[in-house]
Amino acid sequence: MRIAELAERSGVSAASIKWYVSEGLLPAGERTGYNQTSYDDDHLARLRLIRSLIEVGGLSVAAAKDVLAAADDPDHPFGNTLGVAQASLPRVAAPPSAESLRRVADVARRQGWTVHDGNPGLVAAAAVLDRYLALGRDDLAAVLPAYARAVELVAEADIDTISKTLDAGPATAAQTVVVGTVLGDALLAGLRRMAQESESVRRFGTGSPS
Amino acid sequence: MRIAELAERSGVSAASIKWYVSEGLLPAGERTGYNQTSYDDDHLARLRLIRSLIEVGGLSVAAAKDVLAAADDPDHPFGNTLGVAQASLPRVAAPPSAESLRRVADVARRQGWTVHDGNPGLVAAAAVLDRYLALGRDDLAAVLPAYARAVELVAEADIDTISKTLDAGPATAAQTVVVGTVLGDALLAGLRRMAQESESVRRFGTGSPS
Numbered sequence: 295m296r297i298a299e300l301a302e303r304s305g306v307s308a309a310s311i312k313w314y315v316s317e318g319l320l321p322a323g324e325r326t327g328y329n330q331t332s333y334d335d336d337h338l339a340r341l342r343l344i345r346s347l348i349e350v351g352g353l354s355v356a357a358a359k360d361v362l363a364a365a366d367d368p369d370h371p372f373g374n375t376l377g378v379a380q381a382s383l384p385r386v387a388a389p390p391s392a393e394s395l396r397r398v399a400d401v402a403r404r405q406g407w408t409v410h411d412g413n414p415g416l417v418a419a420a421a422v423l424d425r426y427l428a429l430g431r432d433d434l435a436a437v438l439p440a441y442a443r444a445v446e447l448v449a450e451a452d453i454d455t456i457s458k459t460l461d462a463g464p465a466t467a468a469q470t471v472v473v474g475t476v477l478g479d480a481l482l483a484g485l486r487r488m489a490q491e492s493e494s495v496r497r498f499g500t501g502s503p504s
Numbered sequence: 505m506r507i508a509e510l511a512e513r514s515g516v517s518a519a520s521i522k523w524y525v526s527e528g529l530l531p532a533g534e535r536t537g538y539n540q541t542s543y544d545d546d547h548l549a550r551l552r553l554i555r556s557l558i559e560v561g562g563l564s565v566a567a568a569k570d571v572l573a574a575a576d577d578p579d580h581p582f583g584n585t586l587g588v589a590q591a592s593l594p595r596v597a598a599p600p601s602a603e604s605l606r607r608v609a610d611v612a613r614r615q616g617w618t619v620h621d622g623n624p625g626l627v628a629a630a631a632v633l634d635r636y637l638a639l640g641r642d643d644l645a646a647v648l649p650a651y652a653r654a655v656e657l658v659a660e661a662d663i664d665t666i667s668k669t670l671d672a673g674p675a676t677a678a679q680t681v682v683v684g685t686v687l688g689d690a691l692l693a694g695l696r697r698m699a700q701e702s703e704s705v706r707r708f709g710t711g712s713p714s
Contacts, residue, residue, distance in 0.1 A: 339639075346635045349597055352562070383693060387559055398698075407702035415697025422691040425556045426683070429549075433668070434684055440661035441688075441695055444654040449699035451650035453707055458643070473636070474644055478651075479696070481632040483593060483689050485608075485651055487625025489659035492617035497663055 297323070300333045304341040311341065319344055319359050343469065351476035357382060361476060365468040382476045383418045390420035397423060401438050405446060452478065507533070510543045514551040521551065529554055529569050553679065561686035567592060571686060575678040592686045593628045600630035607633060611648050615656060662688065 301308045314320040320340055323331035347358040361382050398419045402409050409416060426434045452474055459470045511518045524530040530550055533541035557568040571592050608629045612619050619626060636644045662684060669680045 342639055346639060350631055350635045352593075383562075383690075383697070398695075401695075402698055402702070405699075405702075407698060408705045409698045409701050413698050413701055415694040415701075417694075419691055419694030419698070421560055422687050422694065425560045425687060429552055429556060429679070429683060431679065431683060434665060434680070434687075437658075437661040437665060437684075437688070437691075440657050441692055442699075444657040445692060445695040445699040446703075447650050447654040447657075448647075448696055449703040451647040452696075452700055453703045455644060455647060457707070469639070469641065470644070473639060473641060474647075477632050477635060477644075478647070479689070479693050480593075481629055481647075482651055482655060482692060482696075484625040484627075484629030484632065485611075486655040486658055486662075486689070486692075487593070488608075488612055488617060488619045488623050488629070489615075489652075489655040490662055491619050491623055491625075492612070492615075493656075493659040493663045495618045497667070 295333050297331060297333065300337060300341070304338055304345070306341050306345060314341070314344060314355075317355060317359060319355070319362060343472070346473065347476050351382070351480055353382065353476060361472055365472045382479070383414055386417055386421045390417060390424050391427075394420035394423035394427070397435070397438070401442050404439070405442050448478075448482065505543050507541060507543065510547060510551070514548055514555070516551050516555060524551070524554060524565075527565060527569060529565070529572060553682070556683065557686050561592070561690055563592065563686060571682055575682045592689070593624055596627055596631040600627060600634050601637075604630035604633035604637070607645070607648070611652050614649070615652050658688075658692065 295303075297308050297311060300306075301311060304311075306314075311320065315322050320337060323333040323337065326332045344358060344362070347353045347361060348355065351358075353361065395416065398416055399409070402416070423435055426432055455474055456467065456470055459467045505513075507518050507521060510516075511521060514521075516524075521530065525532050530547060533543040533547065536542045554568060554572070557563045557571060558565065561568075563571065605626065608626055609619070612626070633645055636642055665684055666677065666680050669677045
């Protein structure tokens with residue numbers, strides 16, 4: 295199909311499509327003549343994935359590019375789960391403190407988790423604790439044990455879903471990791487607001503404690 | 505203090521400080537003479553909060569502005585919890601489908617939650633379901649019941665924390681909502697990656713199912 299049809303079917307403007315190609319998120323179309331390029335259904339599927347990561351997952355274009363590159367890595371037929379996870383977390387500007395890393399690792403040990411030292415989530419979680427400390431709000435870290443129990447339920451469901459797609463081929467499994475990880479964060483954030491309202495109503499009789 | 509000292513103590517460049525003032529995230533300093541402005545500890549605290557939302561919470565400057573405006577709202581002494589939540593979720597471009605809204609509302613009802621129709625989390629979660637459908641991956645919605653159980657644990661811990669700061673005054677309580685909501689999403693995302701690695705090791709013997 296021509297770029298105009300690709301734009302119409304994907305809902306992405308021709309200018310954005312050209313930009314995604316130049317930024318390396320989308321493979322170039324096939325040149326079929328002077329000033330004419332042809333795109334296929336793979337381009338359409340890829341564009342839908344890019345839009346999902348950016349518009350619903352809230353990723354920047356740069357982060358979406360990193361996530362897709364990790365999922366495309368041919369050395370990892372099902373997508374490099376940890377690589378995708380790393381790329382989809384906000385980049386941590388400075389290494390977190392040893393104290394915060396130790397506190398998060400302690401929580402993991404108490405849950406009986408097997409997590410290697412370089413796990414990007416460990417670094418991201420420790421960076422949040424550092425920020426609580428810098429804001430003088432160490433008390434907020436009291437949520438850690440409850441959050442750890444919660445994400446255990448989440449991770450079990452996540453790995454269940456990945457397991458079920460192992461037979462569907464590498465493209466499907468990689469998509470599961472990308473979509474399930476990035477959009478899964480957005481799904482959790484949405485459900486969390488719903489549960490917060492409900493819990494606030496239960497305790498204070500109103501959706502807001504004010 | 506002068507802007508140079510504020511920049512040094514906050515780790516934010518003078519140019520960024522001026523930009524945050526012009527964008528309305530940070531109150532202007534006090535003019536103390538020709539071409540000279542004075543800032544105080546409130547500016548420093550506010551800058552640390554802004555940096556946390558953007559660098560660790562992964563918010564855009566525009567989203568951070570919305571979150572701070574909701575928390576500053578004088579009609580809501582403890583911050584407008586739902587307003588803050590809404591501002592900190594990625595904006596949903598188009599209204600989600602009635603079918604996805606119904607599916608998410610069904611999950612909430614099965615959990616016994618009290619959630620009003622306009623809850624921003626409900627809209628955000630339904631938008632994710634729509635995206636799963638558009639990508640031909642309706643199977644990913646199978647995680648919904650497990651995610652709902654998980655966020656119930658999260659919300660209980662969140663409201664516990666807010667309850668404990670109700671006596672500390674409106675500024676502290678508003679900060680709890682802002683920091684706890686936005687950085688809490690980042691903390692959950694980090695812990696989720698750790699639990700995913702652990703669950704993957706438990707089932708596949710490796711951190712990645714490839």
